[in-house]
Amino acid sequence: MLAIPADVLLQVHEATNGQALFLIEDMSFSDWASLVPVMQTRPQDLSDKIKELASNIADVCKKAAIENKELNLIVAKAKKVILGLHGYDTTHLDTAGWVSTNDTADTFTDNYISSIALTPAELEYFKQKEVMRRQSAHLDISSSARDTSHKFAKNSPFLPLASSTWTEKAMQRVHNRSWKLDTFNYTAPISVNAYMALADLTAADIDNCHTAARNATIYFPAGRAGLDADFPPISSLEKGKCSQRPLLHQKGIPKFPADLLELKKLWNGGRPFLKCPCPGCEANFTWLDHMIWYIIGNLDKLDPLAPSDKIRMLEFQALLRTSWKKPVLAQITFTFMREYMLKILHLVTENRNITPEEILGFEDFKNVPFVRKFTAALLPNAEGLLAQTPSRRNGSIDFEDNSLRRCTSTADHGRRKTWLENQQRKR
Numbered sequence: 001m002l003a004i005p006a007d008v009l010l011q012v013h014e015a016t017n018g019q020a021l022f023l024i025e026d027m028s029f030s031d032w033a034s035l036v037p038v039m040q041t042r043p044q045d046l047s048d049k050i051k052e053l054a055s056n057i058a059d060v061c062k063k064a065a066i067e068n069k070e071l072n073l074i075v076a077k078a079k080k081v082i083l084g085l086h087g088y089d090t091t092h093l094d095t096a097g098w099v100s101t102n103d104t105a106d107t108f109t110d111n112y113i114s115s116i117a118l119t120p121a122e123l124e125y126f127k128q129k130e131v132m133r134r135q136s137a138h139l140d141i142s143s144s145a146r147d148t149s150h151k152f153a154k155n156s157p158f159l160p161l162a163s164s165t166w167t168e169k170a171m172q173r174v175h176n177r178s179w180k181l182d183t184f185n186y187t188a189p190i191s192v193n194a195y196m197a198l199a200d201l202t203a204a205d206i207d208n209c210h211t212a213a214r215n216a217t218i219y220f221p222a223g224r225a226g227l228d229a230d231f232p233p234i235s236s237l238e239k240g241k242c243s244q245r246p247l248l249h250q251k252g253i254p255k256f257p258a259d260l261l262e263l264k265k266l267w268n269g270g271r272p273f274l275k276c277p278c279p280g281c282e283a284n285f286t287w288l289d290h291m292i293w294y295i296i297g298n299l300d301k302l303d304p305l306a307p308s309d310k311i312r313m314l315e316f317q318a319l320l321r322t323s324w325k326k327p328v329l330a331q332i333t334f335t336f337m338r339e340y341m342l343k344i345l346h347l348v349t350e351n352r353n354i355t356p357e358e359i360l361g362f363e364d365f366k367n368v369p370f371v372r373k374f375t376a377a378l379l380p381n382a383e384g385l386l387a388q389t390p391s392r393r394n395g396s397i398d399f400e401d402n403s404l405r406r407c408t409s410t411a412d413h414g415r416r417k418t419w420l421e422n423q424q425r426k427r
């Protein structure tokens, strides 16, 4: 999918040739993308970069194998804490996911193998095959990647805790149609560095995204006219969907969830999405990153007349560098917001009695408006956080910002009341 010259492919091929873990097969999309700027601007460093990837690959595969085994358990544990905190039933988690999937034990028992009387040569060959099976455990992604239409069903997973390595394999399984995974909450496995390389962004661009994430800035609010940047119609990603050109919007910063569905959608606060402009149209939505990932795997959707994949890749990168640059910056901003969300989730999973003040006291979290807003949305007892006026370093709080905060606070109070009434009705 990336236009990588043949001599670079050969270098990657030779870096681990003959070894069990083969770099050229196990490199992620983001790894490949990270080679692009090296090839373009520092070709003398390319062989060192490839050596570095080769020396890390065994470790990457080992981590992926552990994740494949433990992911269900990690997600179930965190989900139990979050659902419990919001007063929802967690009994389905007492068994589900608690058994590690498919331990890489022997495929057959020793008794069985000795009963079929293999010759020494046969036994030797069979043992070698077993070793190879164990070494490719990192490829064996768990059943959570199954295609299902019940994304927000009661027991569906919703915490986006899988690594990008896992997500990339899961997405291949659904032919890069990321929206077919069992939750909408996974993002495409494109790292910030990969976006930087593809869209030719500078360190200053990335700094701006970081600041926007900290300040919970939404560039393209859902209530206003969206950005028209020549996005492909959603029908080109999937037959039967809307054929109008979609516009870009972003989800707002989440408020305290009034019900379970909102709790599951909390993790997409700030996320850019495409939606067609026609009123009442149902088949009309996709996340921006899901569209980008699908297009990377299906470049012909972008320009069916282009003479080759190389040209298609260049055309795609040209789009990212021009009319899709702002959308990409919004996506990177969301990536940083998601990092904050997952850090907060981690703290709450480690200690479910943690107070909002303890969360805000963490070094990276001090004076970060996004952290304050998300903590208020996640913890049932954190309403007070929204009433506090933060001290901003530049002191530039405009009137609109202030009045918005007051509105949010009143609206939030209403949502907590609804949630509380729901909880009481359940008892």
Ligand SMILES: [Zn+2]
Pocket: 242, 243, 244, 276, 277, 278, 281, 282, 283, 284
């Ligand atoms: Zn439509």
